[in-house]
Amino acid sequence: MRSTTLCLPIQGNPAERILLGMKKTGFGHGKYNGFGGKIENGETPTAAAVRELVEECGIAVKEADLEYMGQLMFIFPANPELDHDVHLYVVRNWQGEPGETAEMKPAWFDVADIPYKDMWADDSYWMPAVLKGKKVNGEVIFADDNEEVDGITIRTE
Numbered sequence: 001m002r003s004t005t006l007c008l009p010i011q012g013n014p015a016e017r018i019l020l021g022m023k024k025t026g027f028g029h030g031k032y033n034g035f036g037g038k039i040e041n042g043e044t045p046t047a048a049a050v051r052e053l054v055e056e057c058g059i060a061v062k063e064a065d066l067e068y069m070g071q072l073m074f075i076f077p078a079n080p081e082l083d084h085d086v087h088l089y090v091v092r093n094w095q096g097e098p099g100e101t102a103e104m105k106p107a108w109f110d111v112a113d114i115p116y117k118d119m120w121a122d123d124s125y126w127m128p129a130v131l132k133g134k135k136v137n138g139e140v141i142f143a144d145d146n147e148e149v150d151g152i153t154i155r156t157e
């Protein structure tokens with residue numbers, strides 16, 4: 001199964017604003033999401049997270065500034081080739097201004113105003129806990145349309 005990263009740039013502690021990107025291409029296009037993608041062979045999850053942040057929104061992050069927030073498994077029974085896991089991070093320090101790239105159009109949102117209806121259906125189950133500073137761990141099983149959540153188990157720390 002492939003592994004991915006997903007990083008949420010935030011302002012405030014506790015989080016007040018979050019940077020999300022409208023994905024313009026590939027898996028999840030048309031949805032807002034954090035920034036991330038596939039971990040390449042030989043790459044550590046944190047190195048992949050740093051690389052994807054530059055590629056997708058042009059910000060430079062130090063690996064030491066990534067806060068690990070847990071791991072989720074996404075299962076697609078109708079299309080098992082889509083199965084993957086995700087290593088979650090938040091980051092509060094970076095260099096550069098987020099900007100639009102070929103893959104993503106970034107935008108800031110108040111944490112009270114996250115556009116869950118335009119995001120992956122699982123996000124509303126775990127993102128509020130992560131934004132409160134809790135680590136999460138769990139599995140999400142998607143329905144046959146590969147969009148709706150059929151079953152979900154999230155443990156918070």
Ligand SMILES: CNc1ncnc2c1ncn2[C@@H]1O[C@H](COP(=O)(O)OP(=O)(O)OP(=O)(O)O)[C@@H](O)[C@H]1O
Pocket residue numbers: 004005006007025026027028033034035036037038074085086120121122123
């Ligand atoms: C199913 N429910 C989901 N809920 C929340 N986030 C999800 C997700 N499914 C995938 N993600 C994230 O979306 C990014 C794109 O990943 P993915 O397209 O595979 O990678 P990458 O950008 O390298 O490849 P493309 O160039 O787009 O093919 C990556 O951060 C991944 O963790």
